[in-house]
Amino acid sequence: MIIVAHTPAEVREIVDAWKVQNLSIGLVPTMGFLHEGHASLIKKAREENDRVIVSDFVNPIQFGPSEDFEAYPRDFEADKALCEELGADMIFNPEAPDMYAENFSTYVNVDEITDVLCGAKRPGHFKGVCTVVSKLFNISGADRAYFGQKDAQQLAVIRRMVRDLNFPIEIVGCPIIREDDGLAKSSRNTYLNEAERKAALVLNRSLQKGMELILDDGIDDAKTVKDAIRMEIEQEGLAMIDYIEIVEWDSLANVNKIDGPVLCAIAVYIGKTRLIDNFIVGEV
Ligand code: AMP
Numbered sequence: 001m002i003i004v005a006h007t008p009a010e011v012r013e014i015v016d017a018w019k020v021q022n023l024s025i026g027l028v029p030t031m032g033f034l035h036e037g038h039a040s041l042i043k044k045a046r047e048e049n050d051r052v053i054v055s056d057f058v059n060p061i062q063f064g065p066s067e068d069f070e071a072y073p074r075d076f077e078a079d080k081a082l083c084e085e086l087g088a089d090m091i092f093n094p095e096a097p098d099m100y101a102e103n104f105s106t107y108v109n110v111d112e113i114t115d116v117l118c119g120a121k122r123p124g125h126f127k128g129v130c131t132v133v134s135k136l137f138n139i140s141g142a143d144r145a146y147f148g149q150k151d152a153q154q155l156a157v158i159r160r161m162v163r164d165l166n167f168p169i170e171i172v173g174c175p176i177i178r179e180d181d182g183l184a185k186s187s188r189n190t191y192l193n194e195a196e197r198k199a200a201l202v203l204n205r206s207l208q209k210g211m212e213l214i215l216d217d218g219i220d221d222a223k224t225v226k227d228a229i230r231m232e233i234e235q236e237g238l239a240m241i242d243y244i245e246i247v248e249w250d251s252l253a254n255v256n257k258i259d260g261p262v263l264c265a266i267a268v269y270i271g272k273t274r275l276i277d278n279f280i281v282g283e284v
Contacts, residue, residue, distance in 0.1 A: 023050035027142035033187040041146040062128030156250040199238035206232035242267035
């Protein structure tokens with residue numbers, strides 16, 4: 001039976017016992033409503049660690065005031081069943097007051113690489129992410145934590161934070177898991193109606209075009225690649241571009257000429273739903 005923990009103290013008590021036995025711990029931080037993208041992280045954590053903790057928490061402080069915190073899909077029983085099936089040892093499902101005391105006042109802020117891409121569009125988002133992830137690292141005492149390339153900027157920001165603050169943890173990046181038709185799996189895909197679901201394919205389709213230009217045609221001018229992606233997306237009536245960027249991986253510094261590892265990341269509104277997708281040329 002999977003252990004269900006609701007408070008940091010409950011997690012800590014069990015983790016302390018695991019540590020005494022010298023067991024390695026893998027952490028998979030999620031906001032729940034788990035799908036095969038999350039499952040891939042849990043499977044990898046299962047392969048590489050003696051114990052696996054999945055955190056399942058819709059973190060209020062990483063949502064902006066006009067964002068979808070209330071509407072964000074939740075299904076704890078299904079999440080628990082999937083975690084159990086995948087062999088996770090513990091699912092940590094706190095309520096906001098378990099994580100944030102009334103006079104909570106300590107935040108983790110990573111400068112500069114949070115000013116671009118999603119960070120530029122979602123002020124305060126990465127401050128909320130870095131704060132909750134720091135807490136989860138401390139609560140879980142994990143040796144390794146697993147993050148998806150789906151949220152590539154998040155992966156880069158967490159790696160930077162871990163390096164800068166000497167967190168004793170290894171960050172493992174995992175590839176993007178897609179639906180059969182190419183749409184990157186996301187809990188937010190549930191917001192899409194039938195027409196929007198079809199329109200959402202433009203994200204992966206446009207990125208494929210961009211990737212072909214770089215890898216097959218040897219185009220090294222970032223603007224040319226971004227323009228091609230933009231043209232493809234603009235042909236989809238339900239799509240509205242939030243950003244198309246090509247940056248150095250994983251410093252996220254601006255790139256004009258593509259001559260090393262790069263992240264090509266896009267954010268596109270399909271109707272009211274904001275979706276992100278990306279590809280990386282080079283090692284994740
Ligand atoms: P979330 O629940 O959306 O916060 O995501 C939790 C973790 O799962 C993050 O590290 C995500 O990058 C990862 N993840 C979400 N969707 C996917 C996907 N389609 N493929 C791989 N990883 C994913």
